[in-house]
Amino acid sequence: MAEPLTAFCPYYHQAVELVGGRWTGVIIRAMLAGKQRFGELAASIPGISDRMLSERLKELEAAGIVVRTVYPETPVRVEYRLTPKGQALAGVVQAISDWSLEWLVPREELDSHRAAG
Amino acid sequence: MAEPLTAFCPYYHQAVELVGGRWTGVIIRAMLAGKQRFGELAASIPGISDRMLSERLKELEAAGIVVRTVYPETPVRVEYRLTPKGQALAGVVQAISDWSLEWLVPREELDSHRAAG
Numbered sequence: 001m002a003e004p005l006t007a008f009c010p011y012y013h014q015a016v017e018l019v020g021g022r023w024t025g026v027i028i029r030a031m032l033a034g035k036q037r038f039g040e041l042a043a044s045i046p047g048i049s050d051r052m053l054s055e056r057l058k059e060l061e062a063a064g065i066v067v068r069t070v071y072p073e074t075p076v077r078v079e080y081r082l083t084p085k086g087q088a089l090a091g092v093v094q095a096i097s098d099w100s101l102e103w104l105v106p107r108e109e110l111d112s113h114r115a116a117g
Numbered sequence: 118m119a120e121p122l123t124a125f126c127p128y129y130h131q132a133v134e135l136v137g138g139r140w141t142g143v144i145i146r147a148m149l150a151g152k153q154r155f156g157e158l159a160a161s162i163p164g165i166s167d168r169m170l171s172e173r174l175k176e177l178e179a180a181g182i183v184v185r186t187v188y189p190e191t192p193v194r195v196e197y198r199l200t201p202k203g204q205a206l207a208g209v210v211q212a213i214s215d216w217s218l219e220w221l222v223p224r225e226e227l228d229s230h231r232a233a234g
Contacts, residue, residue, distance in 0.1 A: 004150065005149060005150050006150060007147040007161040008162055011217035012146060015213050015217035016136065016217075017139065018137075019213065020135075022134065026133065030124040033121065044124040044125050046125065091216065092216055094212075095209045095212040096212075098208070100131065100133075104131055105128050
């Protein structure tokens with residue numbers, strides 16, 4: 001958009017606090033990177049508890065960002081996927097990631113960090 | 118960046134929870150839109166208390182995102198400005214704003230909302 005931002009927008013408010021909720025932005029990033037199983041998500045996010053991951057996935061489902069599919073196999077297989085609304089957050093995740101690499105990474109770590117993506 | 122995102126990055130984690138902290142993303146947006154005085158910020162953000170605004174501004178100062186300048190006038194004038202690190206969040210705010218307009222605004226409100234910026 002070419003117009004300057006207004007000082008306040010309720011939809012922006014809702015979006016920024018949704019994505020920035022504790023662990024939420026991290027879970028969305030892991031899903032964008034292809035993680036789909038509960039165990040895969042838990043393993044890829046250091047420090048998250050199963051209970052917290054489960055709560056956040058339920059919130060994201062309620063917000064229409066994640067869909068949960070249960071496959072009736074033995075043992076039951078459950079997959080989480082981003083909806084189109086969730087996939088559309090890729091630009092947000094990328095913008096935050098870019099800013100963090102530019103402004104939060106200590107200079108001496110920057111080269112190795114960039115190389116790791 | 119052309120490379121796909123890794124599933125987890127600690128700097129991204131830090132950034133997304135900083136910007137997404139309660140009221141924080143909203144305050145940064147109001148500052149990007151030019152609000153500099155405490156009273157202007159408070160007036161432009163519906164529902165925020167003076168105490169919460171004050172706490173968040175202190176956190177943002179500690180994070181190097183905001184600088185506070187006190188002008189020794191009568192009455193004392195205090196201004197808050199984004200540092201270059203804070204101004205660099207413009208892309209993040211824009212990405213979240215774009216997503217919110219695309220995915221959160223009810224269709225019947227969309228035209229009036231876009232027109233208002």
